[in-house]
Amino acid sequence: MTKDGDTLTLDGLHIDGPGANSVGPAGLRQLVEQLGRQQGAKQVVVNGGARTTGTDIGRAPSFTIKVGSQ
16 A cells, blocks of 8 residues: 555555455445545555456456545
């Protein structure tokens, strides 16, 4: 986790839960946005770790969440 100005970057983020889609996209967005608020960021860039299960094994997802954009 690094912060540069108002951008928080999470490199290699990997989440494992109790089962497929237990957190889901909406839950992940909420978690990332809450962390961004706690860190005083306006956006959070997530560079995920390589997938170890499910579809697209080996792919590393990346996305950006604007904090407070809902």
